[in-house]
Amino acid sequence: MIGALLERHPRLANWLYGFTPPERGTVVLVHRRVYIVPTRLGALFALTLLILLIGSINYSLSLGFALTFLLAGMGLAGMVHTARNLARLAVSTGRAEPVFAGEAAQFRLYLDARGAFDRPAILARHVGSRSQLVVDVPGGGIAEVVLAVPAERRGWLPLRRVMLETRFPLGLFRAWSYVEPDARCLVYPRPERSALPPAIAESASGGLRSPVPGNDDYAGLRAYQLSDSPRHVAWKAVARSDDMLTKQFSGEAAAELWLDWALLPAGLGRERRLSRLAGWVLAADRSGRNYGLRLPGVEIGPARGDRQRGACLQALALYGEPS
Amino acid sequence: MKLAHPLSPERRLMSARDLAWLTASLAIVTAPHALRAPWWLTGLTLCLYGWRLYCTLNRAPLPSRWLVLAFALAGLLGVWLEYRTLFGRQSGVMLLMLFSGLKLLESRTHRDAAVAAFLGYFLIVTNFLYSQTIPTAAAMAAGVFAITATLVGFSAPQRAAPANARTAAVLLAHAFPAALALFLFFPRVDGPLWGMPRDAYTGLTGLSETMTPGNLSQLAQSDAIAFRAAFESEAPPAAMRYWRGPVLWDFDGRTWSGASGGSTPFTPPRGTGAYRYSVVLEPHNRRWLFALESAARVPEHAHMTFDGQIYADGPVRSRILYNMVSITLPEARADEQPRWLERALRLPPEVDPRARELAREWRTGSHSDAEVLARALGFLQRGRYAYTLDPPLLGANSIDEFLFDTREGFCEHFASSFTFLMRAAGVPARVVTGYQGGELNGADHILTVRQSDAHAWSEVYLRGRGWVRVDPTAAAMPTRLQAGLSGALPQDARLPLMMRADMEWLRGVRSQWEALAHRWNVWVLSYDQDRQRSLMLSLGMRSADWRNMTATLFTVLGVLTLALLAWSLRRITRPDPVQKAWQLFCGKLAARGVERAGHEGPRDYSARAARALPGSRRAILRIASLYIALRYGARPSRAGTERLRRLVRRLELA
Numbered sequence: 010m011i012g013a014l015l016e017r018h019p020r021l022a023n024w025l026y027g028f029t030p031p032e033r034g035t036v037v038l039v040h041r042r043v044y045i046v047p048t049r050l051g052a053l054f055a056l057t058l059l060i061l062l063i064g065s066i067n068y069s070l071s072l073g074f075a076l077t078f079l080l081a082g083m084g085l086a087g088m089v090h091t092a093r094n095l096a097r098l099a100v101s102t103g104r105a106e107p108v109f110a111g112e113a114a115q116f117r118l119y120l121d122a123r124g125a126f127d128r129p130a131i132l133a134r135h136v137g138s139r140s141q142l143v144v145d146v147p148g149g150g151i152a153e154v155v156l157a158v159p160a161e162r163r164g165w166l167p168l169r170r171v172m173l174e175t176r177f178p179l180g181l182f183r184a185w186s187y188v189e190p191d192a193r194c195l196v197y198p199r200p201e202r203s204a205l206p207p208a209i210a211e212s213a214s215g216g217l218r219s220p221v222p223g224n225d226d227y228a229g230l231r232a233y234q235l236s237d238s239p240r241h242v243a244w245k246a247v248a249r250s251d252d253m254l255t256k257q258f259s260g261e262a263a264a265e266l267w268l269d270w271a272l273l274p275a276g277l278g279r280e281r282r283l284s285r286l287a288g289w290v291l292a293a294d295r296s297g298r299n300y301g302l303r304l305p306g307v308e309i310g311p312a313r314g315d316r317q318r319g320a321c322l323q324a325l326a327l328y329g330e331p332s
Numbered sequence: 333m334k335l336a337h338p339l340s341p342e343r344r345l346m347s348a349r350d351l352a353w354l355t356a357s358l359a360i361v362t363a364p365h366a367l368r369a370p371w372w373l374t375g376l377t378l379c380l381y382g383w384r385l386y387c388t389l390n391r392a393p394l395p396s397r398w399l400v401l402a403f404a405l406a407g408l409l410g411v412w413l414e415y416r417t418l419f420g421r422q423s424g425v426m427l428l429m430l431f432s433g434l435k436l437l438e439s440r441t442h443r444d445a446a447v448a449a450f451l452g453y454f455l456i457v458t459n460f461l462y463s464q465t466i467p468t469a470a471a472m473a474a475g476v477f478a479i480t481a482t483l484v485g486f487s488a489p490q491r492a493a494p495a496n497a498r499t500a501a502v503l504l505a506h507a508f509p510a511a512l513a514l515f516l517f518f519p520r521v522d523g524p525l526w527g528m529p530r531d532a533y534t535g536l537t538g539l540s541e542t543m544t545p546g547n548l549s550q551l552a553q554s555d556a557i558a559f560r561a562a563f564e565s566e567a568p569p570a571a572m573r574y575w576r577g578p579v580l581w582d583f584d585g586r587t588w589s590g591a592s593g594g595s596t597p598f599t600p601p602r603g604t605g606a607y608r609y610s611v612v613l614e615p616h617n618r619r620w621l622f623a624l625e626s627a628a629r630v631p632e633h634a635h636m637t638f639d640g641q642i643y644a645d646g647p648v649r650s651r652i653l654y655n656m657v658s659i660t661l662p663e664a665r666a667d668e669q670p671r672w673l674e675r676a677l678r679l680p681p682e683v684d685p686r687a688r689e690l691a692r693e694w695r696t697g698s699h700s701d702a703e704v705l706a707r708a709l710g711f712l713q714r715g716r717y718a719y720t721l722d723p724p725l726l727g728a729n730s731i732d733e734f735l736f737d738t739r740e741g742f743c744e745h746f747a748s749s750f751t752f753l754m755r756a757a758g759v760p761a762r763v764v765t766g767y768q769g770g771e772l773n774g775a776d777h778i779l780t781v782r783q784s785d786a787h788a789w790s791e792v793y794l795r796g797r798g799w800v801r802v803d804p805t806a807a808a809m810p811t812r813l814q815a816g817l818s819g820a821l822p823q824d825a826r827l828p829l830m831m832r833a834d835m836e837w838l839r840g841v842r843s844q845w846e847a848l849a850h851r852w853n854v855w856v857l858s859y860d861q862d863r864q865r866s867l868m869l870s871l872g873m874r875s876a877d878w879r880n881m882t883a884t885l886f887t888v889l890g891v892l893t894l895a896l897l898a899w900s901l902r903r904i905t906r907p908d909p910v911q912k913a914w915q916l917f918c919g920k921l922a923a924r925g926v927e928r929a930g931h932e933g934p935r936d937y938s939a940r941a942a943r944a945l946p947g948s949r950r951a952i953l954r955i956a957s958l959y960i961a962l963r964y965g966a967r968p969s970r971a972g973t974e975r976l977r978r979l980v981r982r983l984e985l986a
Contacts, residue, residue, distance in 0.1 A: 061453060068461060071857040072468075073457045075856070076472070077514075078511040081510065085889070086506035086507045087503060090499075096900065129487075129488035132337075143338050143339065174339060179487060180487040183339075
């Protein structure tokens with residue numbers, strides 16, 4: 010019920026959680042943001058103490074009092090230690106590699122201990138997807154948390170709210186805090202497999218008139234360039250010599266393949282078209298050819314390699330999205 | 333759907349390491365009980381612990397709930413057969429011990445294990461029902477530490493065990509100040525809150541209300557401490573150390589028993605040889621308090637009977653401390669009521685004819701009671717009696733048999749026979765039991781009186797002098813007073829280890845130890861409502877009621893928690909001031925539309941910003957170069973940091 014209320018009134022949630030999302034840069038968990046309540050085990054511990062106290066009074070056991078009070082003091086110290094386990098922890102995010110819709114985005118969180126003491130058993134949980142991980146942050150060090158968040162649809166996927174929780178050292182108290190770092194992951198459209206369109210040699214580029222031959226016509230080896238796809242590296246040849254060599258296919262340099270929005274059947278919806286195009290980009294990239302992408306209002310000139318692939322997929326992912 | 337919470341103890345299974353810690357902790361806290369328990373119960377509990385370990389080590393399945401239940405029922409039946417009750421103190425403790433094994437056996441998750449660990453706390457506190465000495469406290473402190481380390485291990489399963497043990501030690505160290513504050517200021521209530529089980533106080537040793545040949549000599553074989561007395565100045569000489577306990581009037585031929593005559597208004601005796609001292613009395617589950625003869629005051633919550641016994645308002649069931657004044661050389665007071673003198677002459681008919689005959693001879697041959705007394709003492713001195721802890725069994729005419737046949741006995745035989753002879757000779761007499769002597773500790777001038785100092789003597793009523801103490805044992809065995817029990821007994825007699833005279837160095841060690849134990853008793857174990865009140869008053873509190881105490885307690889706890897919080901944040905680095913100033917600088921530039929790109933270093937960024945905002949070019953470049961020098965330079969200076977902060981604060985972009 011409270012959850013629904015906070016959902017509807019984000020400002021109330023912001024006030025309650027002590028920050029306004031998204032938070033840029035490194036987030037430090039100051040006191041205001043760390044909450045602490047006893048756990049069920051803590052309640053059981055309190056009950057134990059009560060029984061010990063009554064027993065000590067009844068039998069006038071001085072050492073019984075001493076034990077009861079020592080345990081009470083330990084509960085108190087445990088509460089402070091639990092709060093300390095999260096106090097002033099610094100949370101920053103790393104780069105999340107783009108994924109295709111339907112896959113899970115891998116968000117990286119870095120938990121910086123910012124102190125000489127260990128911070129064991131900290132749970133990081135993505136509130137939306139319930140993806141979670143328990144890490145020990147070493148004293149003076151940084152722990153990495155990878156949260157796999159399902160990417161449902163193309164576009165930018167923001168990380169949104171993450172809960173950090175700990176019950177260390179005694180499990181009697183539960184301290185937690187929410188962060189909402191400014192991290193996002195690019196989600197490409199879900200690729201749809203289909204045959205590549207025929208590569209038509211453009212009049213502008215001149216030369217060939219006929220469709221290019223099959224893309225698996227092996228033509229020879231050439232020196233590796235940084236932009237070459239690892240799929241085309243001649244690994245067997247590399248194993249024999251020290252030089253990186255790339256396999257060349259006939260027609261690769263000559264023919265230009267345009268992956269054009271307009272080539273798709275007219276009845277196809279926007280998302281289907283984008284999926285189809287994404288599938289084409291992958292297929293074209295696999296073939297090692299030069300290719301270009303044309304979307305309404307967007308044109309990416311022919312090229313090949315990982316950079317071209319990334320640029321095309323990003324254009325597809327963000328097509329029609331507010332940037 | 334509720335997702336499995338990886339930190340919730342209900343979901344996490346116990347690992348082999350967790351189990352090892354838990355079992356070890358339970359073994360520590362169960363060990364003292366195991367020594368007291370019947371052998372089959374100790375064996376069963378150990379088997380349950382072992383079974384659980386076996387299951388984890390061999391990946392065997394845990395026994396089913398039904399099997400565990402069957403064990404529980406079998407254990408219950410066994411305890412019932414052993415003690416004929418399930419709700420007594422002893423049987424309750426035994427059941428708790430059994431349950432620790434059963435709970436361990438069925439523990440799968442961390443939650444079960446935590447419950448078993450909490451059971452360990454109960455086992456610790458029940459140990460204190462039997463013993464609250466320093467060694468017990470130390471052993472149980474080890475138990476608390478082990479349980480704490482176990483709990484820490486549950487909440488950090490991936491962390492190394494030594495690190496978890498260190499955390500447990502830090503936790504306990506942090507708990508200590510709060511525990512001390514609670515111990516001192518938590519308003520104490522006098523127990524018990526409800527009726528105790530009938531066997532709650534068994535096992536306490538001490539004098540009994542009656543005296544039968546054999547029961548004192550049995551008590552004298554115990555090393556247990558009866559009480560300790562701390563004298564304000566010198567302690568009285570050994571021969572003066574008669575600690576008065578129950579006074580016995582009636583004799584049935586075998587057993588002496590007390591008379592209940594009610595209390596009389598107490599009139600302190602006058603005389604010389606006053607001693608002021610405080611007594612820490614061990615619980616003995618009877619009402620009397622011991623004081624040096626003759627008591628010149630009555631402690632609080634106590635009264636004095638007409639025959640000089642001090643009775644507390646209730647049985648002494650916990651260690652108590654009281655202050656006393658005694659007069660060792662009181663003036664004569666011959667004011668006993670005739671009915672009591674008459675009672676002090678009564679004898680059972682027809683027993684011990686030879687003793688009666690002897691007494692009749694003394695009576696006819698003497699002119700006064702004092703002369704009878706002298707003859708009797710002479711008879712004992714010449715009688716070549718032997719002093720022994722193992723007196724032979726006596727028949728129906730116990731006095732005759734001791735005086736004329738066996739001639740071996742302990743103080744109760746001497747006191748009993750002497751009092752009989754006096755009565756038979758027409759001199760009013762009664763038996764007094766208590767303690768005689770005690771050992772003066774060289775370390776702190778505290779006199780320790782043990783059960784082995786239990787003694788019995790007589791008092792005779794002489795006209796004009798009143799009740800006079802006569803110690804027939806001392807008459808027969810003069811060394812008893814000077815050297816205590818060990819001096820009076822033959823060297824090869826069975827004696828408690830600590831009482832042997834030939835171990836000087838051991839006695840030295842023991843003196844130090846006793847001094848420590850006394851302080852422990854006074855400051856830790858006897859801390860009660862009264863001492864709490866006097867502490868509050870000495871702290872300047874006007875009234876020491878529970879409201880004041882609670883307020884003090886919460887103040888102290890609040891301050892301690894804040895101190896702990898401050899400590900917890902102490903070692904966390906603050907944001908670097910240089911970095912903070914730089915971020916402020918970037919923020920100011922960003923507000924003017926020059927946002928720093930992720931890849932841009934300070935040099936490139938400031939150069940770009942200077943181009944974009946030519947009006948502030950100089951200031952921007954100056955700040956950037958200062959920042960670079962401070963952040964990446966070899967020797968950052970405080971003054972430089974200050975200058976950077978000032979520059980950034982004052983920066984106003986044109």
